[in-house]
Amino acid sequence: MSAITSFGEYWRYRELMYFLAWRDVKVRYKQATLGAAWAIIQPLFTMLTFTFFFGKLAGISSNGVPYPLFSFSGLVLWMYVSVTLGHAGNSLVNNSNLITKVYFPRLLLPASSAFGGLMDLAVSCVFLAAMMVHYQVQPSWAIMFAPLFVLEAVILVMGASMFLGAVNVKYRDVKYTIPFLIQIGLFVTPIIYPVSFIPERFRWLLNLNPLTGIIEGFRASLLGGTAIDWRLTAISWCLTLSVFALGYVYFRKTEETFADIV
Amino acid sequence: MNESIIVENLTKRYELGHLQQETYLRHQIVNMLKAPFRRRREKEILWALRDVSFKVNHGEVVGIIGRNGAGKSTLLKILSKITYPTSGNVRTRGRVASLLEVGTGFHEELTGRENVFLNGSILGMKKNEVAAKLDQIVSFAGVERFLDTPIKRYSSGMRLRLGFAVAAHLEPDILIVDEVLAVGDAGFQKKCISAMEDMRGGGRTVLFVSHNMAAVENLCNRGIWIDAGRVRMDGSTHEVLEAYMGSFADADGAARDLGSVESRRGSGEVRYTRVEFLSPDGSAQLVTRSGKPVVIRMHYRASERIPSPSLGFRLTTEMGTLITETSTSHHELYVPELPAGDGYVELEIESLNLIPGRYLLSLGLSGGASNHLYDLVDNAVHLDVEAASIYGSSRSFDSRVGIVFFPQRWRLDGVSCRSDRDSEAVVSGARR
Numbered sequence: 007m008s009a010i011t012s013f014g015e016y017w018r019y020r021e022l023m024y025f026l027a028w029r030d031v032k033v034r035y036k037q038a039t040l041g042a043a044w045a046i047i048q049p050l051f052t053m054l055t056f057t058f059f060f061g062k063l064a065g066i067s068s069n070g071v072p073y074p075l076f077s078f079s080g081l082v083l084w085m086y087v088s089v090t091l092g093h094a095g096n097s098l099v100n101n102s103n104l105i106t107k108v109y110f111p112r113l114l115l116p117a118s119s120a121f122g123g124l125m126d127l128a129v130s131c132v133f134l135a136a137m138m139v140h141y142q143v144q145p146s147w148a149i150m151f152a153p154l155f156v157l158e159a160v161i162l163v164m165g166a167s168m169f170l171g172a173v174n175v176k177y178r179d180v181k182y183t184i185p186f187l188i189q190i191g192l193f194v195t196p197i198i199y200p201v202s203f204i205p206e207r208f209r210w211l212l213n214l215n216p217l218t219g220i221i222e223g224f225r226a227s228l229l230g231g232t233a234i235d236w237r238l239t240a241i242s243w244c245l246t247l248s249v250f251a252l253g254y255v256y257f258r259k260t261e262e263t264f265a266d267i268v
Numbered sequence: 269m270n271e272s273i274i275v276e277n278l279t280k281r282y283e284l285g286h287l288q289q290e291t292y293l294r295h296q297i298v299n300m301l302k303a304p305f306r307r308r309r310e311k312e313i314l315w316a317l318r319d320v321s322f323k324v325n326h327g328e329v330v331g332i333i334g335r336n337g338a339g340k341s342t343l344l345k346i347l348s349k350i351t352y353p354t355s356g357n358v359r360t361r362g363r364v365a366s367l368l369e370v371g372t373g374f375h376e377e378l379t380g381r382e383n384v385f386l387n388g389s390i391l392g393m394k395k396n397e398v399a400a401k402l403d404q405i406v407s408f409a410g411v412e413r414f415l416d417t418p419i420k421r422y423s424s425g426m427r428l429r430l431g432f433a434v435a436a437h438l439e440p441d442i443l444i445v446d447e448v449l450a451v452g453d454a455g456f457q458k459k460c461i462s463a464m465e466d467m468r469g470g471g472r473t474v475l476f477v478s479h480n481m482a483a484v485e486n487l488c489n490r491g492i493w494i495d496a497g498r499v500r501m502d503g504s505t506h507e508v509l510e511a512y513m514g515s516f517a518d519a520d521g522a523a524r525d526l527g528s529v530e531s532r533r534g535s536g537e538v539r540y541t542r543v544e545f546l547s548p549d550g551s552a553q554l555v556t557r558s559g560k561p562v563v564i565r566m567h568y569r570a571s572e573r574i575p576s577p578s579l580g581f582r583l584t585t586e587m588g589t590l591i592t593e594t595s596t597s598h599h600e601l602y603v604p605e606l607p608a609g610d611g612y613v614e615l616e617i618e619s620l621n622l623i624p625g626r627y628l629l630s631l632g633l634s635g636g637a638s639n640h641l642y643d644l645v646d647n648a649v650h651l652d653v654e655a656a657s658i659y660g661s662s663r664s665f666d667s668r669v670g671i672v673f674f675p676q677r678w679r680l681d682g683v684s685c686r687s688d689r690d691s692e693a694v695v696s697g698a699r700r
Contacts, residue, residue: 025389033377107372108390109349177293265351266282 012258015111022110026118030093031125045126046133048089049081056081056198069200069231072141079225080197082134083156086127087163087217088188094119094167095184098175102268112261116167120160127156138229148227148234155224158246162216165250168257175268176260197221213238216245271361272442272473273324273347278356280317280342280497316342317353318497324490326361329474331488331505333481333512339497340477344368344446347475362441362473365392369446371431376420380411380430383419387434401437408459409433429459436463442473461487461662481655485509486662513654514554524649526631534643538570538577538606540631543649548616557656558665559619559673566631567612574606574642577635579613584628584647591622591671595632621672623665624655 016023035042053074060066061073068076097115098105105112138145174180195217196203204212212218219235219242226234317339324330334340345351347358348366373390374383384405388398398405406412409429411422419427445464464474464487478484484491484505491508493501495515501508526540546563547553556562566579580595596603596613628647634640655664658673665673678685 021395022389025386025395029375029378029382029386032382033375036377103369104373104390106345106350107369108366110390110392173293177296179292179294262352265345 012111016113019111019114023114023118023121026114027122030119030122042129045129049078049085049130050133052085053078053081060198066199066203069202071143071229071231075137075141075143075229076200076225077198078134078137079228080195080221082127082130083159083221083224084192084195084197084217085130086123087159088191089126090120090123090163091166091170092184092188093123094163095170095174096181097167098171098264099178099181099268105268106265112264113168113257116171116257117164120164120167123163124156124160134228143229145228146230148230151227151234152224155220155227158216158220158223158243161250162220162246165246165253168253169249172253172257172260172264175264191215191217195221213241214245216242216249218242220246270325271323272326272328273361273475274359275323275347276321276357276359278317278320278343278346278358279315279354280339280346280351281354282314282316283312315497317346320356320494320497320499322492322499322502324473324475326473327471328490329476329488331484331491331508332475332477332494333484333491333508334494334500338494340494341368341446343494344444344475344477348444360442363392363439364442364444365435365438365440366444367391367435367446368444370428370435374419374427374431377418379418380406380415380422384430384434387431388437391435391438392440393434393438398434405430405433405437408436408463432460432463436460436466439470440472442475444475446477447479465662480664481509481513482657482664483662486657510555513557526645526648529645529648532643532645534633534641536643537572538568538574538633538642540566540633540643540645540648541569541610542567543629543631545651546614555654556620556651557654558624558658559621559656559675562617562620564615564617564629565612566615567610568606568633568643569610570606570608572608574633574635575604576637577603577606577633577642578639579603580632580634581615582630582632583651584630585667585671586626586628586650588628589671591627619675620653621674622653623658623667623669623671623673624653625667625671627651627653 035044056077057074061068061077066073094116097119098112101115104110104115170180170184192198194212194215196212201209201212201218201222219238223234223239223242226232320339320343332340332343342351344366345368346353347360348364348368350366350368371383371387373387375386378386381402384402385395385398389395406415409426409432411426411430414422414426419430422430461483464476474487476484476488488505491501491503491505491512492499493508493512501511524543526542532539544565544567545553545556546565548561548563550563553562564581566581578595578597580593580597582593583591585591627650629649629651630644630646631648632641632645633643635642658665659676
């Protein structure tokens with residue numbers, strides 16, 4: 007199947023992707039008693055914890071931005087990435103009843119998870135905006151670049167989900183590694199500390215994590231404090247697109263066997 | 269060109285090692301470390317389909333039959349693009365909808381309405397298409413009052429009706445249906461069948477897998493019999509069904525030996541030795557179907573001349589309910605004697621009006637003025653009555669509707685009633 011015809015196929019099934027994403031969001035909000043508030047509570051409490059331990063006790067600097075705002079702005083995007091990844095990585099296995107009974111482009115499953123997560127992100131961004139008002143942080147014109155980093159996060163999450171989801175169909179123990187990867191990710195990404203916290207000679211290592219550029223760029227475009235590092239952004243986009251390409255190729259190569267082994 | 273499905277040399281191979289258990293990465297890694305250079309052991313291969321080819325013309329309704337594990341479901345899954353063939357290819361023309369399960373993707377937490385949209389979308393309907401048909405779908409399912417209730421509160425019957433209602437309002441060019449009719453109560457089955465007939469009337473191509481032979485016989489104009497992954501027979505529904513059901517009967521099917529039966533009563537001067545089921549033309553009847561004729565031939569062996577005998581038979585259900593008992597003396601037939609040696613008597617039943625199921629036959633032989641009992645074999649053989657169209661309907665009947673049926677006609681105010689299926693087809697035709 008050529009790339010062109012399959013793109014047409016995805017376009018034809020766009021409504022189903024919307025419905026699958028809508029189902030996930032709806033069910034998530036229905037099951038949790040607090041509903042949409044959950045999207046705020048999770049990063050909020052994480053932020054409060056980090057503010058206490060890192061901001062107050064350890065006294066980590068935050069580029070002149072109030073630490074709660076600094077960490078929350080990183081956490082909203084990080085929560086999107088981690089929750090969606092945990093969800094999307096299992097999206098194929100969890101929907102095995104669909105995969106074995108109906109045809110649709112299998113890519114819709116990780117894709118709908120990635121898009122469904124944007125709902126939570128939107129809710130927590132509203133809260134973030136309220137915090138900015140509270141701390142009287144005025145965004146500059148650079149805020150117009152913020153969507154660029156959100157888009158990058160979506161592409162990265164899609165790529166990783168396609169790969170992990172497809173591997174997870176074949177090897178069922180991969181799902182245990184996802185929470186582990188997420189846990190590590192929180193610390194190897196400058197979410198609760200600024201890049202300047204890391205000694206100069208190790209920084210290149212941090213830059214190999216595509217999330218570094220995403221979080222830094224998102225924060226810089228919203229809060230100012232530092233200018234957007236375009237070199238870092240370029241590196242990060244290259245890495246993100248590579249992850250996406252790898253995930254896509256692996257997914258397309260293995261998707262024909264999903265129904266037989268899922 | 270008038271073909272709507274072309275299947276060419278379809279082959280599907282499964283590696284059994286993969287199917288039996290979930291594989292784990294850690295096993296793979298451990299194996300790699302233990303014996304890095306050993307070749308992986310040979311996997312057991314299962315050929316689910318081998319070199320299957322056929323063409324289906326536009327508007328044909330084809331019944332796919334075969335035993336469990338013959339490859340029917342694999343074939344349907346390949347035709348619906350759920351799984352891919354190992355080799356060979358399939359070409360279809362027009363929109364394909366496959367219904368391998370009712371209510372695919374239903375979510376417990378969502379309401380009936382939400383699930384209709386979700387399920388419709390999964391089956392390939394557009395959102396506005398579902399919205400336009402929502403009222404019809406809901407009234408077909410009969411769940412109007414519960415439309416905004418989460419389906420976790422639905423009974424299983426309601427869920428089933430809702431699922432089928434969505435599917436019945438798909439308007440595909442090709443419809444692939446797997447064993448959907450096997451579930452649900454009789455009323456639901458009737459609705460499904462009339463919906464299927466409706467679709468047939470609409471010039472759609474339908475592929476239909478069912479174990480309900482009566483439904484296959486009534487709905488389909490062509491049958492394809494899949495056996496061990498190959499097309500064993502492809503022809504008119506009637507021919508294929510006869511051949512298929514005939515294959516069920518083993519060598520034992522049409523005749524049973526009674527010589528070794530121990531539990532029998534009577535003095536034994538004459539014994540039944542064998543029972544055969546024959547067609548009226550005298551050939552062995554491998555399958556006996558509801559409402560069709562059967563000849564029961566009872567062989568006996570007499571060690572001496574038996575004067576004025578009476579030969580009888582009794583038919584009971586598996587539960588032991590007596591259905592009928594007759595004998596030559598019930599008919600006031602005078603049989604002067606049975607000569608010593610081997611012989612047989614035949615009993616011809618013009619139409620065996622039994623609901624499909626298993627029945628038991630007991631044979632008795634007595635004689636003389638004192639009605640002396642020579643031989644009585646209780647439950648000597650069983651007779652499996654297979655489904656056929658009863659009352660000219662597509663419904664399948666079993667012991668829930670009783671034991672026997674009588675050919676009959678209904679009249680309302682002196683006017684014969686039309687077939688329900690005709691009238692529903694008219695109603696739903698007008699609705700569309």
